[in-house]
Every structure is written in structure tokens, then in C-alpha cells.
Amino acid sequence: MDIRAQVSMVFHLDKCIGCHTCSIACKNIWTDRKGSEYMWWNNVETKPGTGYPTQWEDQQKYRGGWEREGEGKLSLKLQGRGRALGNIFANPYLPTIDDYYEPWTYDFDELFNAPEGDDQPTARPVSMITGEPIDIEAGPNWDDDLGGSTIYAANDPNLEGLSSDERAELNELERMVFFYLPRICNHCANPGCVAACPAGAIHKRGEDGIVLLNQEKCRAWRMCISGCPYKKTYYNWATGKSEKCILCYPRLESGHAPACFHSCVGRIRYLGLVLYDAAAIKDVAARPDEELVEAQRAMIKDPFDPEIIELAQANGITPDQIKAAQDSPVYKFVKVWKLALPLHAEFRTLPMLFYVPPMLPVLATLKNGRYDVDGANKNGGTEATGLPSISNLEQSRVPLRYMANLFSAGNEAIVAEVYRKLNAVRVHMRQQKVGNIPESEVAEALGAAGITADEAEAIFRLTAMPTFQERFVIPPLLRDQAFEAQLGDPFTQKREGGFGFRAAPERRW
Amino acid sequence: MNTFLFAVVPYLAVVIAVVGGIARYRWDRFSYSSQSSQFLESRKLFWGSIAWHYGVLAVLGAHVLALMFWDAWGKMLSGPTRLYSFEVAGLALSWLAFGGLAFLLWRRLSDSRVRTVTSPMDWVLLVLLLGQVGLGIWMALGYRWGSDWYLHTIVPWIHSLFALNPKIGYVTALPDVVKAHAVLGFFLMALFPFTRLVHVVTVPITYLWRPYQVYLWNRRASRQ
Numbered sequence: 001m002d003i004r005a006q007v008s009m010v011f012h013l014d015k016c017i018g019c020h021t022c023s024i025a026c027k028n029i030w031t032d033r034k035g036s037e038y039m040w041w042n043n044v045e046t047k048p049g050t051g052y053p054t055q056w057e058d059q060q061k062y063r064g065g066w067e068r069e070g071e072g073k074l075s076l077k078l079q080g081r082g083r084a085l086g087n088i089f090a091n092p093y094l095p096t097i098d099d100y101y102e103p104w105t106y107d108f109d110e111l112f113n114a115p116e117g118d119d120q121p122t123a124r125p126v127s128m129i130t131g132e133p134i135d136i137e138a139g140p141n142w143d144d145d146l147g148g149s150t151i152y153a154a155n156d157p158n159l160e161g162l163s164s165d166e167r168a169e170l171n172e173l174e175r176m177v178f179f180y181l182p183r184i185c186n187h188c189a190n191p192g193c194v195a196a197c198p199a200g201a202i203h204k205r206g207e208d209g210i211v212l213l214n215q216e217k218c219r220a221w222r223m224c225i226s227g228c229p230y231k232k233t234y235y236n237w238a239t240g241k242s243e244k245c246i247l248c249y250p251r252l253e254s255g256h257a258p259a260c261f262h263s264c265v266g267r268i269r270y271l272g273l274v275l276y277d278a279a280a281i282k283d284v285a286a287r288p289d290e291e292l293v294e295a296q297r298a299m300i301k302d303p304f305d306p307e308i309i310e311l312a313q314a315n316g317i318t319p320d321q322i323k324a325a326q327d328s329p330v331y332k333f334v335k336v337w338k339l340a341l342p343l344h345a346e347f348r349t350l351p352m353l354f355y356v357p358p359m360l361p362v363l364a365t366l367k368n369g370r371y372d373v374d375g376a377n378k379n380g381g382t383e384a385t386g387l388p389s390i391s392n393l394e395q396s397r398v399p400l401r402y403m404a405n406l407f408s409a410g411n412e413a414i415v416a417e418v419y420r421k422l423n424a425v426r427v428h429m430r431q432q433k434v435g436n437i438p439e440s441e442v443a444e445a446l447g448a449a450g451i452t453a454d455e456a457e458a459i460f461r462l463t464a465m466p467t468f469q470e471r472f473v474i475p476p477l478l479r480d481q482a483f484e485a486q487l488g489d490p491f492t493q494k495r496e497g498g499f500g501f502r503a504a505p506e507r508r509w
Numbered sequence: 510m511n512t513f514l515f516a517v518v519p520y521l522a523v524v525i526a527v528v529g530g531i532a533r534y535r536w537d538r539f540s541y542s543s544q545s546s547q548f549l550e551s552r553k554l555f556w557g558s559i560a561w562h563y564g565v566l567a568v569l570g571a572h573v574l575a576l577m578f579w580d581a582w583g584k585m586l587s588g589p590t591r592l593y594s595f596e597v598a599g600l601a602l603s604w605l606a607f608g609g610l611a612f613l614l615w616r617r618l619s620d621s622r623v624r625t626v627t628s629p630m631d632w633v634l635l636v637l638l639l640g641q642v643g644l645g646i647w648m649a650l651g652y653r654w655g656s657d658w659y660l661h662t663i664v665p666w667i668h669s670l671f672a673l674n675p676k677i678g679y680v681t682a683l684p685d686v687v688k689a690h691a692v693l694g695f696f697l698m699a700l701f702p703f704t705r706l707v708h709v710v711t712v713p714i715t716y717l718w719r720p721y722q723v724y725l726w727n728r729r730a731s732r733q
């Protein structure tokens with residue numbers, strides 16, 4: 001075993017209100033520069049939907065991540081090493097700016113300087129690349145809240161495996177349903193971006209697992225953009241370098257939560273350390289699809305286990321960090337409660353950002369002017385109120401299959417287990433607060449989920465009313481050592497090329 | 510004049526290329542690459558870039574091989590069929606490079622997105638490279654069997670340059686096109702540190718054997 005520490009994350013999707021505050025916080029700090037206008041290191045997309053860049057999940061098109069080649073063997077889906085050099089002159093799978101959108105601004109000067117005339121002057125949209133007027137045909141969150149859903153939501157790659165009836169239902173006005181999926185770089189344990197970079201310009205920080213892209217080493221071979229299945233490395237067309245989310249490491253190192261975490265209005269984000277076995281990465285990433293989630297859980301180790309603590313210390317992990325790992329909300333959500341799941345485990349990069357899937361609304365039909373919820377009585381729905389207080393898995397409006405395609409590499413049993421737990425917490429808490437559910441039904445729900453009342457309470461507390469300190473357990477990141485390692489260059493600061501430059505990263509030639 | 514062009518310019522070019530190349534790597538590493546514009550325009554780039562790079566690599570490779578193994582090269586071309594097929598192949602590859610480059614130039618001119626990321630040096634370089642390949646093709650058409658007479662003119666001249674004993678007599682009598690091709694070649698070499706050409710020395714060959722995953726530690730030398 002080779003125990004390492006990783007700053008890891010959980011997003012609780014039930015709480016996301018789709019406000020995009022996180023995206024804006026990130027943009028204002030990191031990507032407000034020329035060439036990065038189109039980049040959203042943090043973006044929030046509507047699901048079902050095609051996302052950003054459009055259809056990023058379709059790896060037949062983009063070739064991101066890894067492919068399993070039989071027992072225990074992995075290869076980059078993009079290309080082998082030799083082909084990487086052969087394709088260096090033109091990467092056949094590179095998305096272009098049109099797969100994202102062409103950034104634009106408005107010609108506001110016109111409003112003030114237009115000559116007198118019969119018509120009101122208008123501010124025409126102009127491209128931020130060429131400066132020429134453009135017709136806006138796409139933008140960030142073009143399909144927000146199911147906008148244009150017959151084009152976007154209908155082409156969501158996760159609908160694979162759904163019957164045409166199910167697809168049609170998702171499109172019916174009364175039954176329409178969506179949720180938000182905020183995405184940042186997953187700081188994967190087996191990152192495709194690192195593996196695909198011919199120049200070796202991307203690395204994982206040994207101490208905390210943050211994946212960084214060195215701007216001085218990047219030579220614009222642009223393979224990382226294809227190699228990352230989440231499309232979380234971006235090409236800066238103005239500087240000719242790729243860039244990616246840095247998990248606000250300068251903030252983390254000084255004890256602050258990353259900007260998107262800190263500003264999150266729905267308080268959906270949790271951050272903490274986990275200890276994992278790096279020696280197991282290759283084996284875990286090469287498991288068959290249905291085993292991936294379980295294997296990744298097993299890769300994350302118990303920070304209370306004396307043997308693990310010893311191994312961790314032998315690897316240079318400090319007692320403070322071990323303490324942080326023990327207090328980590330991520331550890332609880334992912335490993336103890338098994339509620340948080342990796343996004344698209346089948347890409348095999350072992351993402352270290354986990355999602356608690358959103359509760360599924362129950363299927364209801366309009367009868368005599370009111371919603372009639374079949375099965376409302378099942379599993380704790382009440383005769384008395386007739387309210388659909390409980391989601392019923394069989395009656396869910398977003399089919400389990402869809403959720404399984406997103407969060408468990410197609411393994412429906414895993415998402416169903418998560419939902420039984422979320423459901424039990426809901427039933428239990430309703431019984432506690434409102435008291436209109438019979439004890440027997442609560443016991444049945446808890447039993448089905450395999451959790452105790454205490455656990456349900458703990459889950460509820462960390463979900464609904466965690467303090468700032470409980471959400472973000474930021475470990476000491478050995479900043480003194482980081483400084484030492486950089487001696488001679490400690491006064492890094494943000495310039496046009498991003499963090500870490502003392503000279504403006506200009507191209508003079 | 511001839512002395513300057515054929516005995517001084519080559520040395521100057523090499524010195525500028527080496528010193529300039531190292532200096533730029535030392536002080537301007539950020540820009541030590543070819544700024545890819547594929548993200549802004551991909552389809553045309555594919556055809557142009559693939560044709561140009563593979564064409565020019567093959568032709569340039571032939572120049573260098575003949576220079577290094579002139580003996581073997583000469584033997585290889587003994588016999589009219591071989592010489593003939595070699596000439597044809599060389600010419601075809603040159604046309605491939607020329608076509609690709611011309612296409613790339615047109616792409617930069619016609620696509621406004623790509624134009625915005627084109628520096629003045631890029632234009633200079635594109636035109637010069639196109640001229641250089643053009644001269645080469647002109648030679649191949651106008652003065653046949655270059656793959657053979659190259660061995661008796663340019664090759665000994667360059668060998669004499671290596672020996673620090675320039676014998677310009679080998680080249681002074683050559684037609685002007687050939688002279689221009691040779692001088693422009695060295696001029697491009699001198700231009701190397703000031704253009705996107707620097708990317709040729711950053712070919713990431715280590716990718717073939719480095720481990721896929723890269724870890725960096727604050728206090729450990731290991732990259733594992």
C-alpha cells in the first residue's frame with residue numbers, strides 16, 4: 001500500500017439551485033483574461049442536457065479518458081504514445097471553439113457615439129476573438145433550465161438505454177424534470193489529462209493531489225483537452241497554452257475554501273482530505289464497469305485505522321493532515337454513508353469529486369385538477385395528507401437508468417441503494433419533525449436502506465445544517481514547504497497568463 | 510560577395526540559431542512553442558498541416574541523410590531507374606509540402622479568427638518557407654537529377670564548412686536558383702530563434718517512455 005492524501009470534494013445535488021454564483025466567482029478570479037473568456041473552469045449545466053462543451057460526455061466523439069483492454073489493462077482512449085507524436089501536427093479529436101461558444105461583448109460605444117438619426121442606436125454583439133460583429137448562436141448555459149430541450153435535452157448522451165416511452169415522458173410538460181450539475185476539474189487519481197500530455201506539462205501534486213498545468217512547460221500540443229473526458233482543460237487561444245482549474249490552491253494554502261465552494265449559495269459543496277492507496281490505482285481503474293464505484297470506494301482508506309495511520313505517516317503525511325482526514329465530510333459522504341458517487345466512473349480517471357445524486361421527484365399525473373401520485377402511500381406517503389412526501393423509486397420521473405448512467409457507470413443497484421438511504425433520511429426526519437408517518441413505516445424505510453436512526457440524523461445534519469467549518473475541513477497544506485521548494489521565486493502573482501507569473505506572459509514573436 | 514554568402518553567412522546563421530535559441534529558452538520559455546490555432550479552425554488545418562509537415566520532414570530528412578551518408582546515398586542512386594524514382598518521389602513530396610504550406614497561408618489569410626492570432630513574424634516565416642520550397646521545386650524541374658549532383662556540389666561545400674575550411678568553389682558556379690536556395694536555407698536557420706520554428710526542438714520525444722502519471726512533491730526528487 002502507498003497511502004497518499006488527496007483534497008477531495010462532494011457536491012450535494014439536492015441543494016444546488018442553479019444560480020451560477022460559483023461560476024461567476026471563479027470567472028472573476030481566474031478566467032477574466034484575454035483568450036480565456038470562453039472558459040468556465042466551474043460550470044453548472046442543466047441535466048438532461050448536452051452540457052458544455054456540447055455533448056462532452058460522448059467519448060466516441062471526443063475520445064477522453066481510458067479504455068479497458070481486458071483484465072487489468074488500460075489504454076488511453078485518445079491514442080497510443082506513438083500515435084500521439086504522429087498526431088501532433090493536427091489532433092483529429094480536438095474540440096474547437098464552436099463546440100463551446102464564441103465569446104462576445106457588445107458594441108456599447110455605439111450607444112453614445114452614434115450619429116443623430118431616425119432610429120435608436122443599438123449595441124451590436126461583437127466577437128471577442130475577431131472584434132467583428134457576430135450572430136450569437138451559442139453561449140454558456142445555452143440550454144439552461146431545459147431551454148431548447150428538444151434539441152439539447154433530447155440529445156443527452158445519458159439517455160442511452162432508456163426506452164422511447166421514458167424519453168417521451170421526460171419531454172411531457174407536466175412531467176418535465178431537471179436538475180443542475182455543477183462541474184469543476186475532478187482532480188482525478190488517474191487523470192487522463194496528465195497521461196495525454198506529450199510534454200509532461202501537467203502533474204499531480206504529491207502532497208494533496210491537486211492537478212496543475214505548468215504554463216511554462218506547455219507547448220500547445222493540445223492533447224490534454226482531448227485526454228480529459230470531462231473537458232476540464234481548456235485551450236487559451238491567445239497565449240497558446242492550456243489552462244485548467246487549480247482548485248484555488250493559493251486560497252487553500254492559506255486556509256480558505258476555493259472561491260466556488262466559498263461562494264456557493266446552496267451550500268452544496270464539501271471539501272476535505274481523504275487517504276487513498278495509490279498502489280491500487282491501476283487495478284481499480286481497470287475493473288469492469290459495474291465494479292468501478294465499489295473499487296474506488298475501497299481504494300479510499302479508513303483514517304482511523306492504526307495501520308493506515310502508520311503507513312500514512314511513513315509516507316510523510318503529518319498528524320494534522322490525518323486529523324483533517326478523520327474530520328473530513330467527504331470521507332463520511334463517500335465512504336461511511338456511501339451516498340456520494342463519482343461522475344461517469346466509466347471514464348476510468350478515478351475522479352475525486354463525488355456527487356450526492358438529487359432526490360427523484362415522484363411521477364404524478366393531473367387528475368381532477370390535482371396531482372395524483374400513484375404510490376404516494378407506499379413507503380411512508382400518508383393517507384391523511386395525500387401528499388407525495390416520499391419519492392418512490394419505481395415511480396420516479398427521472399428513470400434510475402439515467403442516474404446510473406451518470407453516477408455509477410450504469411450499475412442501477414448502486415444508485416438505488418443511495419436513493420433508499422436518502423429516502424429513509426427523509427422519512428425519518430419527517431416523522432421527527434412533523435410526526436405524520438407511522439413508526440412502522442419509518443422502521444421499514446430505515447431497514448430497507450440499512451441505516452440506523454442515528455445515522456439518518458447525522459446524514460440530515462451534515463446535509464441540511466452544516467457549519468462552514470464542517471463543510472470545509474481544509475488540511476494544512478505544508479505551505480512552508482511549498483515556498484521552500486520555490487525559493488527564489490516566492491513572489492508569484494496573477495498576471496495575464498494566470499497565477500504564478502512575474503512577467504507578463506507575452507508572445508513577442 | 511560569394512565569400513560572404515557561402516563562407517560567412519553559414520557560420521553566422523549557426524551561431525545566431527544556437528545562441529539565440531538558448532537565450533530564448535532561457536529568458537522567454539513561455540513562448541517557446543508554436544502557437545496552435547487548431548482550436549479556432551480545425552478542418553483546414555488538418556489538411557494543410559499534415560501535408561506540410563510530413564512533406565517537409567521527408568524532404569528535409571533526405572537532404573540531411575545525403576549530407577551524412579553521401580557515399581551510401583551515391584550508391585543507392587546508381588542506376589537510372591532508382592535515380593528516376595527517387596527524383597519523382599522527392600518532387601512529389603516537395604509538391605505535397607508546397608501545397609500544404611500554400612493552403613496554410615491561405616487559411617491564415619482567409620479566416621479572420623486565425624488571422625487575429627497571427628504575429629508579423631508568422632507572416633514573414635510563412636512567405637519565406639513557401640519561397641524556399643518553391644525554389645526547391647524550381648530547381649528540381651529546371652536542373653534535373655539534383656539528388657545526384659547535390660552530392661558533388663553542396664555536400665562537399667558543407668563538409669568543408671564543417672571542417673572550418675570553406676571551399677566555396679564547389680558552389681560559386683552553380684545556377685542562381687540553387688545559390689538562392691542554399692542561402693535562404695541558412696537565413697531560415699538564423700531566423701529560427703525569432704519565430705515559431707523553435708517548436709522543432711521541443712518535439713516531446715520523452716513521451717514515448719515516461720510513465721503516464723506525473724507526480725511532483727515539494728521535498729522529494731521522485732516524480733512518482
Ligand code: SF4
Nearest residue numbers: 185186188192193228
Ligand atoms: S477532470 Fe481534471 S484531473 Fe481529471 S482528467 Fe480532467 S482535467 Fe485532468
Ligand code: SF4
Nearest residue numbers: 016019020022264266
Ligand atoms: S453556487 Fe452552489 S447552488 Fe449556485 S449553482 Fe453553484 S453549486 Fe449550485
